Amino acid sequence: MSLTNEEILRYSRHLIMPEVALAGQEKLAAARVLCIGAGGLGSPVALYLAAAGVGTLGIVDFDVVDSTNLQRQVIHTTADVGRPKVDSAVEKIRAINPHVDVKPFRTALSSGNALEIFRDFDLVVDGTDNFATRYLVNDACVLSAIPYVYASVFRFEGQASVFATADGPCYRCLYPEPPPPGMVPSCAEGGVLGVLPGLLGVVQATEAIKLILGTGDPLVGRLLLVDALSMRFREVRIKRNPDCPVCGSSPTVRELIDYEQFCGIRGEESYQGTAVPEISPEELKQLIDGGSDLLVLDVREPHEREICDIGGTLIPIDDLPARVHELDSGRDIVAYCKSGVRSARAVEFLQSIGFRRVRNLSGGINAWAERIDPKMPRY
Amino acid sequence: MIRVELPAHLRTLARVGREVTVEVEGAVTVSSVLDALEARYPTLRGTIRDHTSRHRRPFIRFFADGEDLSLASPEEPLPASVAQGREPLLVIGAIAGG
Numbered sequence: 001m002s003l004t005n006e007e008i009l010r011y012s013r014h015l016i017m018p019e020v021a022l023a024g025q026e027k028l029a030a031a032r033v034l035c036i037g038a039g040g041l042g043s044p045v046a047l048y049l050a051a052a053g054v055g056t057l058g059i060v061d062f063d064v065v066d067s068t069n070l071q072r073q074v075i076h077t078t079a080d081v082g083r084p085k086v087d088s089a090v091e092k093i094r095a096i097n098p099h100v101d102v103k104p105f106r107t108a109l110s111s112g113n114a115l116e117i118f119r120d121f122d123l124v125v126d127g128t129d130n131f132a133t134r135y136l137v138n139d140a141c142v143l144s145a146i147p148y149v150y151a152s153v154f155r156f157e158g159q160a161s162v163f164a165t166a167d168g169p170c171y172r173c174l175y176p177e178p179p180p181p182g183m184v185p186s187c188a189e190g191g192v193l194g195v196l197p198g199l200l201g202v203v204q205a206t207e208a209i210k211l212i213l214g215t216g217d218p219l220v221g222r223l224l225l226v227d228a229l230s231m232r233f234r235e236v237r238i239k240r241n242p243d244c245p246v247c248g249s250s251p252t253v254r255e256l257i258d259y260e261q262f263c264g265i266r267g268e269e270s271y272q273g274t275a276v277p278e279i280s281p282e283e284l285k286q287l288i289d290g291g292s293d294l295l296v297l298d299v300r301e302p303h304e305r306e307i308c309d310i311g312g313t314l315i316p317i318d319d320l321p322a323r324v325h326e327l328d329s330g331r332d333i334v335a336y337c338k339s340g341v342r343s344a345r346a347v348e349f350l351q352s353i354g355f356r357r358v359r360n361l362s363g364g365i366n367a368w369a370e371r372i373d374p375k376m377p378r379y
Numbered sequence: 380m381i382r383v384e385l386p387a388h389l390r391t392l393a394r395v396g397r398e399v400t401v402e403v404e405g406a407v408t409v410s411s412v413l414d415a416l417e418a419r420y421p422t423l424r425g426t427i428r429d430h431t432s433r434h435r436r437p438f439i440r441f442f443a444d445g446e447d448l449s450l451a452s453p454e455e456p457l458p459a460s461v462a463q464g465r466e467p468l469l470v471i472g473a474i475a476g477g
Contacts, residue, residue, distance in 0.1 A: 041477045129477040154474040155387050175473040177437035183426075184388045184438075187476035197477065225471065227397070236442040236469065241450075318392055318422075 003029065007099060011053055024213045025053060029099070031212040032056035034121040036109055036137055038089040039063075040187075040197030041127030041151055041204060043075035048205040049125075050093040054212070056101045057093060058121055061085040062108040068379075072194035109133055111256035114140040123211055125149040125204050127197075129187060131178035132259040138163060138171035139256055142246045149207050151200040154184075156193050158200035158226040161219050161238070162207050164247065168220035173241040181264035182345055189341055196228050276344045276351075278362040279334055281372045284310075287334075294332040299346045300365075304338065308376045310368055317342045320349060329355045336361035336368070338379065380464045381412050381457075386439070386472030389427070393420040398467055407462040409441055409453040427470060438473040 003011070003025060014020040014028075031054050035042045038061040049057055065073070065080040065088055073085075080088040086104035093102050105117060109128075118124065118140050126137045126148060134152070141148035141164040150171060151160040163170045203224065210216045225234040245252045279287075287294055296312025298305060305314055315323050317337070327333065333355065335343040340363050347360045361368065369376035380400045390397060401415035417424045424430065427439050435441070440449040443461045460466040 037477055039477055127477045129475060131473070131475045134475055151477070152474045153476045157387055157474070159471075159474060174440065175438045178475075179436075179438045179473060184472065184474060190387070190391075190476075192476055223471075225469075230397075234445075234469075236445050236447060236471075238440075238447055318394065 002026070007053070010097075010099075014052070019215045020213060024215070027212050027214075028053045028209065029055040031123075032058070032121045033208055033212075034058040034060065034118065034124045035127060036060050036124060036133065037127035037129065038073070038075060038085040039069065039127055039129060040072040040153065040192065040194075041201040042089075042125075043073045043127075044198050044201035045125050045127055045205045045208070046089055046093055047075055047096060048202060049208060050097045050100045050102075052205070052209055053097065054100065054208075056103065056121075058103040058105060058117070059086050059089050059093075060105040060107065060109050060117065061089070062106060072192065072197050074198065109136060111136060111259065114256060115144060118144045118146055121146065123147045123149060123208060125208050126151070127201065127204070130263075132263040134171060135178065135262060136256065136259045139246050139253060142170050143254075143256070147211055149204045149211070151197075151204045153192055153196045153200050154187060155190055156196060156228040158196055158224075158228075160200055160203045160207070160224040160226070161222060162211070165218070165220050167240075169238050169240040170244060170247040172246050173244045174223065174238050176241070176245070178263045182341060185341075188339065193228055196226075199226060199228065276347045277359045278340075279359040280362055281368040284334055284361055284368070285372050287332075292332070294334055295328065297327070297333055297335040297343075297346070298337075299335055299343050300337050304379075307379050308365060308369065310336065310365060310373075312336075317346050320346055324350070324353065327355070329357075331357065333358040334361055335359070337364050339364040339366055381407060381415070381461065382464055382467035383412060383416055384467045384469050385423075386470060387474070388472060389423060389470070392422050392426065395420065400464075406454075407457045408455060409448060409451075409457065409468070412457065412468055413453075440471050442469040442471060443467075 011025050014025050033049055033054050035046050038059050063085050065076045065083050065085055067081050075092050076088045084106050086106045090102045090104050093100055124141050124146055138148055148164040150163050207219055210218050223236050223238050242249050298312050298314045299317040301316050335346045337343040344360045347358050350358045366378045369378045381403050382398055382400055384398050401419055403411045403415050444458050461468050
């Protein structure tokens with residue numbers, strides 16, 4: 001694959017380094033990289049790999065751009081809100097570098113399509129936001145013998161590594177099983193510093209480029225731990241687990257499985273489908289307007305209460321066990337949080353200690369703001 | 380004094396900062412440090428180790444001095460750097476945000 005004069009000029013800062021040079025740039029042009037997710041991590045990954053001259057860039061994302069994405073997903077702009085993320089990403093990538101062959105996949109990666117999509121790529125960069133897809137990406141990379149460039153973020157911290165290479169460990173060697181649903185909050189529940197996925201996504205893009213060039217020491221067998229608050233980068237060694245069910249010496253996972261089930265039917269982002277009794281915002285409004293004696297219980301944190309509230313008693317979820325005596329188990333109780341996940345846990349907890357008349361506000365205060373009080377801010 | 384770093388979700392649960400310190404009598408091992416940690420912060424019981432089996436949960440790992448201690452016996456002595464409080468025992472948990 002030979003570069004045109006325009007490309008030689010475009011990549012001149014690469015070409016003058018012996019570690020890249022013409023041969024390296026041609027490797028980049030011939031490389032086929034698949035980005036799973038065009039979100040916080042996927043944005044910098046796609047932008048930098050496109051700028052670097054990766055020849056074929058696949059982007060998998062089923063979602064549309066939401067205004068809460070814009071704080072960190074820098075490939076999308078305000079004008080893109082409501083558009084499919086792949087459409088927005090493809091447009092930006094082409095604007096940065098028309099030499100890139102962008103392959104959009106507007107679909108959710110699944111056990112049914114992953115191996116087929118992975119077939120046309122040399123390495124996978126994972127920018128997804130949930131455990132189920134991470135295990136799916138890992139297993140599909142191991143089964144396809146494609147390196148898996150991994151990073152994940154939460155609040156002020158991130159982790160990065162390169163999995164599923166010929167000699168190194170895979171994601172399951174590090175974490176054989178996911179946390180139970182609800183134990184580790186998602187970024188939607190716990191928050192994330194907007195620049196953090198930028199930091200980790202750039203690490204992923206760097207590792208992807210090194211793997212393509214075959215230069216330097218990739219993060220194989222090493223887990224990079226980043227703490228943005230102290231701006232500390234730590235590195236720990238991780239080893240391949242000979243008993244790993246996917247990449248070990250006698251693997252038991254030989255094809256893709258049901259990852260939703262593996263990670264708990266409920267998924268980590270929502271408690272939908274559980275037995276927790278729920279009440280809709282409309283029903284709650286009716287009860288309040290009718291002068292019902294119900295107790296509204298806000299299980300969010302005080303700094304969230306400052307944003308908006310629908311009244312009631314504030315007891316943050318983690319304080320609930322110690323402060324449960326403040327609640328009257330004889331009254332009807334409706335618990336709420338931002339989106340209904342923490343309050344579902346609160347309802348489960350209250351039921352477990354004998355509260356019978358307790359329900360969860362489905363969709364949380366965000367659903368209330370959307371359907372009952374449009375003047376209320378959503379967050 | 381033994382220093383222990385906790386993953387973000389457990390810091391929120393225990394209402395502590397990034398690093399906590401515990402005192403350990405006798406041999407400094409993963410077991411004795413976690414026993415002291417759970418005695419001081421009872422809400423952490425069952426979050427790092429399974430309630431009944433007392434085994435490390437599979438989405439948690441232990442590191443010290445950059446090395447993975449997760450698969451070693453929890454009764455093995457921790458490195459001197461941790462026993463002497465120069466380095467923390469890292470308790471790292473899986474996160475999935477992106």
